[in-house]
Structure formats: structure tokens, C-alpha cells
Amino acid sequence: MPADSPPLDSLPFDTLAAALDILHRVYGHEAFRGRQAEIIDHVVKGGDALVLMPTGGGKSVCYQIPAMLRDGVGIVVSPLIALMQDQVAALQQMGVAAAVLNSSQSLDEMRAVEAQLRQGTLQLLYVAPERLLTPRFLDLLHTLKIALFAIDEAHCVSQWGHDFRPEYIQLSVLHQQFPDVPRIALTATADRETRAEIRTRLALEEAEVYLTSFDRPNIRYRVVERTDAKRQLLALIEGDYVGAAGIVYCQSRKKVDETAAWLATHKIKALPYHAGMDAETRRRNQERFLREDGIVMVATIAFGMGIDKPDVRFVAHLDLPSSIEAYYQETGRAGRDGAAADAWLAFGLADVVLLRRRIEESELSDQRKVVSRRKLDALLAFCEATTCRRVALLSYLGEESQPCGNCDICLEPGESWDASVPAQKLLSACWRTGQRFGVGHLVDVLRGEATDKVTRFGHEQLPVFGIGRDVDAQIWKSLARQLVSLGYLIVQSDQFNTLAVSETARPLLKGEATLMMRRPTVKMGRGNRPRRNGTAEATTAAALTRADVAPDLWDALRNRRRDLATAQNLPPYVIFHDATLLAIAQAKPQRLEDFLHIPGIGERKMKRYGADFLEVLAAFR
Known part of the structure; x- marks a missing residue:
């Protein structure tokens, strides 16, 4: 990991002095954070850059100030109209000559902006990639003095991600047609594969890469076993976040509608958001979320990219996200102001089954299925972690760190236990019943429950019948989920979610390997308030x-x-x-x-x- 920042006096005095003057006079801040000064200096001098910086880390300053310092107008490529409009409104409030061109404007409004461009009175113009790539707009750009091109949300270029935008792939045209104009691509999250894809597709192979810490020390990470998801969520809100803004993610549209309606009956100002709603209702709900205090948005992943609301106090997942990248990006919408926030995830075996099945039944190529399985395995390892979650999360993103003191495992270490023998019993029950039953039936066999199904198949005669009477059914189900997550049990692709023993379980079955587990967390009440990471840069917002x-x-x-x-x-x-x-x-x-x-x-x-x-x-x- 690169050093956080070079000494400020290592930058040319005139560049630094001018940049600091703008930072104080326009933005109202005394000093740059992290590597901002270094990035600004590089771009002002005409260099290309790829900036990877967490949400709330101050990415926009890295292109806005260079655009003000260089001759001409800075062209900012942004994927969402709402994001562009909010950023332009914020700049205008600070006295910056900024404008936006998008499809929501009237013809007269667009002509007025184009007139400002030709007159050279704009410092920054925000535009969607679809408009930028039109021949007419590219022709217009060739008549202008351009300070720089900024490509925001650059991960949209990656075909591996759920935010993929086909138009982003074509943005290499900027390098081809404007080779002397510096380009800066920015994203809040990108693993090594996505990072390489951004550089290749945007022709940024020679760009300087600025990789800052992905840590968000103000966010408390918590993962709980899902028992009654809605009531667990309500306990979180009523315990810590009454009247606060939050985002709740669900996998299905039906679950979004049901959860939002249920929260509303409990006097929570909750609104739904998903692609199945009519566009006007979606727009109205998003508008309320942005402009009113205390709104909880219940949504699919159709909601969120580019949401600039700084005071989101919690992001909750009622279903497992698709990958660590998706989880990091979605939870990153909490606490953009630096104040304490929660990333809360409830998950169960059904999530693991669903996501594995989606991968296997998809039309992805074999290569992409391998990548998708690896990403899911990494996410499951994060969820089943027995040590600091932040260490696991940052490790996946290529960053070493120390235990944070601000995740559920650090705050409440709980009890680790040797699950080797119970795991052997569960695996044996699966094997001896023919590897064609689901977890519920296996638990009945282990606990000696002579149900109709158990007796119909004669499983009460098996040596594994009743060998797990001393273990609670919920513990057995939790263990089954963990064995699936770790790959010892395989969910077979049929409608009954039957389980089979994998080859990797052989050493465990033979007693040649041990399995340490953390006791499941199903807590529904108020959590401990987060402690600050002592190594994190303190901010006024956090203090x-x-x-x-x-x-x-x-x-x-x-x-x-x-x-x-x-x-x-x-x-x-x-x-x-x-x-x-x-x-x-x-x-x-x-x-x-x-x-x-x-x-x-x-x-x-x-x-x-x-x-x-x-x-x-x-x-x-």
C-alpha cells in the first residue's frame, strides 16, 4: 500500500499555494486529506491518473480543483442524472461555474449550456457517457479548450460488475481524439481484476495509479444469522437509528415491497425502490430520500450508485449481496460525512443456495463462472469470519490492516468452538441418508426426531439417528450453512436443495483436519456503540x-x-x-x-x- 501522502512541501509551491487557496476559499477546508494534494499536482501538470479512493474520501476534489487551475473547462463523465445534478448544485452553491447536460433538460436549457461552453465561462461540465459519445458533442468538444476529462464511477467499465455500463467501454475515444488532454478515472472500489480492466478499456495503461486506503473506520460492520429478518431490522432501527436515514437492500422486488410496507406499519418512514415500479414513483421516492430527513429506502441494487446523501446512518442487507465488491460499494453509502454508521447484514443458508444456483444456471462462460464462484466464496468467508471483519474485507481489497475495534467480532468476540466432531456427524448423516435430502431432514435425523419422513425412509434405523440430540436444531442449521459456505457440503441443483458431501470434506470426516467455528449471532437488540480506530484520521464529523x-x-x-x-x-x-x-x-x-x-x-x-x-x-x- 502506498504511503498515505507525500509531504505537502514536496509539491511545486505555486501549484500547492493555488490549490490550497481554492480548498479554503471555495470548499472551506484548511488542508488536503490523504493523497489529494499529490493527485491534484499530477493532473494539473497534465498527467493521467487512476484514483481508487473510498466513498467519502474526497475523490471529487481531485478533479474539480485541477479543472479550476488549468485553462479551459473540465468535462466530467458521470453515469447518473441525479448524481450529476446534485454535484453541480453543490458546486454552484460554492460559487463554481458548473453546469450539466442531460436528457432531462429542455432544448432551450441545453442550448444555454452549450452557449456557456462556447463563451468559455464554465469551469466544469457534467455529462453522461451516452451524450459525450455522440458525434455532435465530440465535434463541439474539438472547438473548445478542455482542461481535463474526469471519468467518475470508472468501475462501470467492468463487465464483471453489476454496475456495468456498455458506453463506458467506448470512452477510450477520449484518448484517441484528445491525446494531449489529461484524463483522471475515479472509483470507490475495484479489485485487481477490475483495476486492470479499467486501465485497459480506458487506455490508461500509462496512467499513475493512486491507491489510497479503502478503510472506512467510522463504519461498524456487523453480520448476524437471519432468524426473523424484518424484526431484526426493526430492532436495529429502533435501537440506534430512530428518525435517521438508512438504506435496506433486498434481492427481490417482492421482498422490497413487503419490507417497506411492514416497516411503515411500525411507524418507520420507509419507501420502496426497484426496477419494477413506474419511473415516476421511483423518481418521487428517490427525491424524498434525498430531500427529507429520516427516510429509510428499501431497495434492490437498482438503487444506490451515485447517491451522494452524506447522512445515511445505516445500510442493512436482508439478503446476501453478490460479492465483496458489491457489499463494499453498497455499505459505503453509509456515513459519507465521517460520523458513526452501521453496515448490518443478515444472512442464512437460503442465500448461499440461491447465489450458488444462480451462478450454475446462468449463461455465463465457464471462465466467468469460475470468477463468480471465487467472488462468492470470498464473501462467504467474510460472513463466516472468526476474526476481525475489517481485516478480512481490506485483505480482499489488497490492503493489510490491524483489528479495528469497530466490528461485531472485535466488539463482542463471542465464543469460538471446535466444531470438528459435530461437523463429522452432520457430514455422516448426509452420507448415510444417501445425499438426497435437505438440511431440515438431516437435523431431524441427528436429533432423533422420528418424523413421518424419517420413518418412511427408515432413517431411524441408521447409526447416526439421535447422535446429535444434545445440540440445538438452530445450531445444526447454522453449522450446515457454514459447511456449505466452506465447500464441505454441496447444494445440488434441484428444487429441494438437497445436500451432498464434497471431496474436500474427506480429511475432516477422517479426523485429519479440525474446524473452528464462531457461535452464531442472532442478537436482535441494541448493539454496542462503535469505538474509533485509533489509527484513523479524526474528523470534526466523527468527533x-x-x-x-x-x-x-x-x-x-x-x-x-x-x-x-x-x-x-x-x-x-x-x-x-x-x-x-x-x-x-x-x-x-x-x-x-x-x-x-x-x-x-x-x-x-x-x-x-x-x-x-x-x-x-x-x-x-
Whole structure:
């Protein structure tokens, strides 16, 4: 892993001074984070770059500031209209000349933006790849002075991922037609294979790669065994996140609708989102999620890429995601403001069966099936981990780390146990019953339950009948799930989910291998509050919480922010993030100039909103 950042004085003074001036004057921050300064310097000098940085790590600054420092307009390729609009609105609030071109605009609006381009008055233009690749738009670009091309969400170029966008593959045309214009591709997640694919498909083989830490220390990772998913989810929300924004992911549209409706009956402001809904309802629900406080969005993976909402306090999975990359990206939508957040996953044997079956029954090539199996195995290893989850997650992403103190295993280590003998019993029961029954039947045999099915097949006569009476049925089912996850048991592709013993189980059956397991976690109540990773860079957002602010003052600040946002048809966080509001409440500025000492408030926002918030604060002195 590269060093976090070179000394700032190693950069040319003029570049550094100009970049820091913009950072303070426009963005309201005193210093760059991580490798931002190094990346900015490289791009300003005309170099190509591939930037891999976690969500909330400050990727946008890495191309926005170079676009302001170089001659011409920065062209930003972004895959989603909502994301483009929010980013442009945020830039305009800071006084940056930014605009967007997309299919939601009228012809007159598009002509006005094109006129600004020709006049050279724009610093940044956001555009979808579909529009950028049209001959007309490429011809227009050839008439302009272009500062740089930024390709956001660059993982969309990968055909291995669920966010694949065919148009991204064609973006190598930028290198062909504009060889002297620097290009910077950015993504929040990419394993080695995806990283190589980005470089090849975007013709970035010679680009400098900036790989920063993927760690999100403010996120608490928790994995629980699914027993009653909806009630477990409700316990999470009612325990820690009443009135907070969250995202709940489900695999099926039906489950999305049922979960959202069920949460609503328990007074949770929950909305559904999936591709089976009409476009207007989806748009309206997303709009509410972005603009209202405390909305819980229940969704399939159709929702999320490009969601810029900083105050999502939890991301919950009621089903197993497709891979660690998908899990990392989806959970990364929590806690973008740096404050404490939860990544909570409930899963069971049915998830493992479903995902394995999808791979085997898909029309993927044999090579892609091998890759998909490997990705699923890595995800299952993460879920079944007996040591720090963050270490396992970051290891998969190619990064070494230490136990974090902020995952369920670190916070509540639980009990590890030698499951070798019970595993042998379960494997033996599977073998002796003919490898044609599901987990429920095997548990009945092990526990000595003489059910109609057990007696019909004569399995009460087997030597394995009743040898597991001393083990709870739920423990047996958990063990079966873990044996499937580890590859000792195979789920056969038939409608009854029958189990078979794999060749890899032979050493375990013979007593030549041991199997250590962690006791299953089915806890439904309030979890421990997260502890900070001592090695993580502390931020104001992480240091302050709502508990540090008088409730009446907090409500008054949020209400003023909401009113200002509503008047401009903007999401409230475009005015100020929650972290900035907390800092205002803590510092209690008394003059306009005092706002410039609060992170996230530059000159434009100080002049535009300072008086409004001074008025709110005055009522509480």
C-alpha cells in the first residue's frame, strides 16, 4: 500500500499555494486529506491518473480543483442524472461555474449550456457517457479548450460488475481524439481484476495509479444469522437509528415491497425502490430520500450508485449481496460525512443456495463462472469470519490492516468452538441418508426426531439417528450453512436443495483436519456503540455527535437549513452537511467571518447563509 501522502512541501509551491487557496476559499477546508494534494499536482501538470479512493474520501476534489487551475473547462463523465445534478448544485452553491447536460433538460436549457461552453465561462461540465459519445458533442468538444476529462464511477467499465455500463467501454475515444488532454478515472472500489480492466478499456495503461486506503473506520460492520429478518431490522432501527436515514437492500422486488410496507406499519418512514415500479414513483421516492430527513429506502441494487446523501446512518442487507465488491460499494453509502454508521447484514443458508444456483444456471462462460464462484466464496468467508471483519474485507481489497475495534467480532468476540466432531456427524448423516435430502431432514435425523419422513425412509434405523440430540436444531442449521459456505457440503441443483458431501470434506470426516467455528449471532437488540480506530484520521464529523448539541438548537438549525433548501429546490445537505451544522452548533459563531473557521464553509456560503444562521444562534444565547 502506498504511503498515505507525500509531504505537502514536496509539491511545486505555486501549484500547492493555488490549490490550497481554492480548498479554503471555495470548499472551506484548511488542508488536503490523504493523497489529494499529490493527485491534484499530477493532473494539473497534465498527467493521467487512476484514483481508487473510498466513498467519502474526497475523490471529487481531485478533479474539480485541477479543472479550476488549468485553462479551459473540465468535462466530467458521470453515469447518473441525479448524481450529476446534485454535484453541480453543490458546486454552484460554492460559487463554481458548473453546469450539466442531460436528457432531462429542455432544448432551450441545453442550448444555454452549450452557449456557456462556447463563451468559455464554465469551469466544469457534467455529462453522461451516452451524450459525450455522440458525434455532435465530440465535434463541439474539438472547438473548445478542455482542461481535463474526469471519468467518475470508472468501475462501470467492468463487465464483471453489476454496475456495468456498455458506453463506458467506448470512452477510450477520449484518448484517441484528445491525446494531449489529461484524463483522471475515479472509483470507490475495484479489485485487481477490475483495476486492470479499467486501465485497459480506458487506455490508461500509462496512467499513475493512486491507491489510497479503502478503510472506512467510522463504519461498524456487523453480520448476524437471519432468524426473523424484518424484526431484526426493526430492532436495529429502533435501537440506534430512530428518525435517521438508512438504506435496506433486498434481492427481490417482492421482498422490497413487503419490507417497506411492514416497516411503515411500525411507524418507520420507509419507501420502496426497484426496477419494477413506474419511473415516476421511483423518481418521487428517490427525491424524498434525498430531500427529507429520516427516510429509510428499501431497495434492490437498482438503487444506490451515485447517491451522494452524506447522512445515511445505516445500510442493512436482508439478503446476501453478490460479492465483496458489491457489499463494499453498497455499505459505503453509509456515513459519507465521517460520523458513526452501521453496515448490518443478515444472512442464512437460503442465500448461499440461491447465489450458488444462480451462478450454475446462468449463461455465463465457464471462465466467468469460475470468477463468480471465487467472488462468492470470498464473501462467504467474510460472513463466516472468526476474526476481525475489517481485516478480512481490506485483505480482499489488497490492503493489510490491524483489528479495528469497530466490528461485531472485535466488539463482542463471542465464543469460538471446535466444531470438528459435530461437523463429522452432520457430514455422516448426509452420507448415510444417501445425499438426497435437505438440511431440515438431516437435523431431524441427528436429533432423533422420528418424523413421518424419517420413518418412511427408515432413517431411524441408521447409526447416526439421535447422535446429535444434545445440540440445538438452530445450531445444526447454522453449522450446515457454514459447511456449505466452506465447500464441505454441496447444494445440488434441484428444487429441494438437497445436500451432498464434497471431496474436500474427506480429511475432516477422517479426523485429519479440525474446524473452528464462531457461535452464531442472532442478537436482535441494541448493539454496542462503535469505538474509533485509533489509527484513523479524526474528523470534526466523527468527533461531534447530536448528543453534543441541545436538541432545540439542533432542530432550529436543521429547520433553517430545510427552509433555505426548499426555497431553492435543493436537498438540505447541499446547503450544509450535518457535520457542518454540528460544528456551527458547537462553535456558535457571532460574526460572519467566524463561519470561515468552520469546516465546509467557504467564502460564498459564508456570505450567502451566514446571516441566516447567526439569526438562529442569537435566539439561543
